[in-house]
Amino acid sequence: MSPKSHKHIHYNVALVDKLWNLKRLCEVHLKMHIPLNMVLKDEEYRSELLEKALTANDDELTSLVWEVRQLEDSITSASHTGEQFKPAKKTKKGIRLTRLTAITCSLLLVLGGYLLRSFLPLDAGEVFVIQAISETRIKPASSLTQTAATANGVLTRATTPLFRVHGSNTVGEKLAPRLVESYLMARGGTNIKTEQGKTPVEKAVSAEINGRVEFVEIHAHGSSTAFADLLSGQAELGMSSRRVKEQERELLLSKQGDLTEPGAEHIIGLDGLAIIVNSSNSLGSLSIPQLVKIFSGEITNWSALGGADRPINLYARDENSGTWDSFKSMVLEPSSASISLTAKRFESSTELSDAVAKDEGAIGFIGLPYVRRAKLLAISSTKSSKAIVPTHFTVSTEDYPLARRLYFYLPQKSTNSEAEEFVRFSATERGQSIVEDIGLVSQNIKTGQPFNNNFYPEEMRQLTNRSQRLSINFRFKDGSDELDTKSISDLQRLVKYMEANSPKRVQLFGFTDDEGASEENRELSLRRAKVVEQQLIARGIYPLVARGMGDEAPLASSKTEEGRRMNRRVEVWIL
Incomplete structure (x- = not known):
């Protein structure tokens, strides 16, 4: 069966239920993140996923694949009964609901509630449920100037936004619009629309609230524009896929306050900086030193890395992108390297990923949700360290060498209450479920197993023999025992x-980098574990264990500042 022959099967409730289970089982057995939206709406992607699922050799997964295919076939057969070729009966002008239409609308409503139950407000209206599950259509921004008519009269359309959020393309392309939509719903908004502006990375999300059409402006030109626009007063809220730079902090200090303080710096989720290649590439992992040589142009053929005799083609995000800033700071700058001038630059992560998927010699870097049809590589901090695949768990714990935090920056001197309420909403479980839903990594806590138990010292292995690790690590401000904002x-x-x-x-286990004497590091790691312990006790939680492991079990090389930051941590386990 052609994968394109069942265009609207994502409206079938029984099939969606099975596709949800398919996504869940494939993520367990194939060790890859699978965007539910693509499984539902992209027939070609779904067909490829079904083929991959059969290679897992799992009985439950294999059975589910055949059930999905049988359902697809039955739906496709039912939609080709010949009725569509009969002459249409003449009807009177106006809207008439047939029995089939009514049944279809009911199914859509049930399906919408099923998929969106994790993040919709309890008082969500039916209009948004149906609109959210159907394919989002971007409308021209010129429609913002039009007058909105209703059955009861004419709505007043606001001339200025509730607030303006500018910055990261990684945050602004999908996450910010979805968060704004849900926030406006929580405020009682209806008829919520996402409308495109002058460029594809400019949007406005509007809603009818109390007889008036309000809107929020979203510009996603790159993380550096967040701080430039906060400084110039063109935005009330900044979004960034990297932390504010010291120079940016100082420029904004007198006008907007200190952006590194807890009230101003808000982590809204995490993302793995994914290294992708074409699916035909035989390599499964690379080290960061190898990435440096590749992207600086020192290695130009895959054969030098054990691959095919084929030229390497470089794909990179543009200069304004926080994704580029993160790659530059985590990969290139520690080795004083620069990206090769031969690299093709992209403003859009989606376009970059699709270009890599079409080029057998390609390699690129993007955010984790944008892997799409490209091949994801495991990454190690050094040639001798463990290569880790970016999964939701390894990114959430920040064990993956190229994990990064995603930020909202709300100035300390902000006077916009709507922006403040929106930031608070984004941190709730409901807001974090939206982060997860679009393929990024939320901060909602989950349990999991470490990528390698032998990685830890014997003392800790004995203490955690029957334990599970939680998807959070506590980290500290540089050179102190003070917890960071996350x-x-x-x-x-x-x-x-x-x-x-x-x-x-x-159970709490503290770790340090390997700078300093071993005994001093053990004392420092214990002190940090005790800091977390005391904070929890003050909140009514009494840890069973708080131990210091010193500089053992390093996640990265301590030769770089980023590596030292990764190694300075307190892991959380439960028994």
Whole structure:
């Protein structure tokens, strides 16, 4: 059966239920992130996924594949009964709901509630449920100037946005519009629309609220524009896929306050900087030193890395992109390297990924949700260290060498209450479920197993023999025992998680980088574990264990600042 022959099967409730299970099982057995939206709406992607699922040699997964295919066949057969070729009956002008149409609308409503139950507000209206599950259509921004008519009269359309959020393309392409849509719904908005502006990376999300059409402006030209526009007053909220630079912080200090303080810096989710190649490439992993040589132009043929005799073609994000800033700071700058002038540059992550998928000699870097049909590589910090595949768990714990945080920056001197409420909404479980839904990594806590138990010292292996690791690590401000902004938020998340999972008990294990004497590092790691322990005790949670492991079990080389930051951590386990 052609994968294109069942265009609208994602409206079938029974099939969607099986595709949801397919996504879940494939992520377990194939060790890859699978965007549900692509499984539902991209027939070619779904067909490829079904083929991959059969290679897992799992009985439950194999059975599910055949059930999905049988359902697809039955739906396709039912849609070709010949009725569509009969002459249409003449009808009177106006809208008439046939029985089939009514049934279809009911199915859409049930399906919408099923898929969106994790993040829709409890008072969500039917209009948004149906609109959210159907394919989003981007409308021209010129429609913003039009007058909106309703059955009861004419709506007033706002001339200025509730707030303006500018910056990262990684955040602004999908996540920010979805968060704004859900936020406006939580405010009681209806008829919510995402409309395109002058360029593909400019959008406006509008909603009818209290007889008036309000809107939020989203410009996603790259992380550096977040801080430039906050400085110039062109935005109330910045979005970034990297942390604010010291120079940017200082420029904004007098006008907007310190953006590195907890009230201003908000982590809204995490992303793995994915290294992708063409699916025909035989390599499965690379080290960061190898990436440096590839992207600087020192290695120009795949044969030098054990691959086919084929020229390497470089694909990279553009200069304004936070994805580029992250790659540059995590990969190139520690080796004082620059990207080759032969690299093709892209403003869009989606376009870059699709270009790599079509080029057998390609290699590129993007955010984790944009892997699409390209091949994902495991990455190690050095040639001798463990190569780790970016999964939601390894990114959430920040064990993956190229994991990064995604930020909202709300100036300390902000006077926009709508922007403040929106940031608070984004941090809730409902907001974080949206982060997860579009393929990024939320901060909602999950359990999992470490990528390699033998990685840890014997003392810790014995203590965690029957334990599970949680998807958070506590980290600290540079050179101190003070928790960073993400860890402060994670404390409350951990408290809620433990209250819901009583009588399980917390185990805390501190680690340091390898600078300094071994005994001093063990004392420092214990002190940091005790900091977290005391914070939890103050909130009514009493850890079972708080130990310091010193500089053992390094996640990265401590020769770089980024590597040292990764190694300075407190891991959380439960028993």
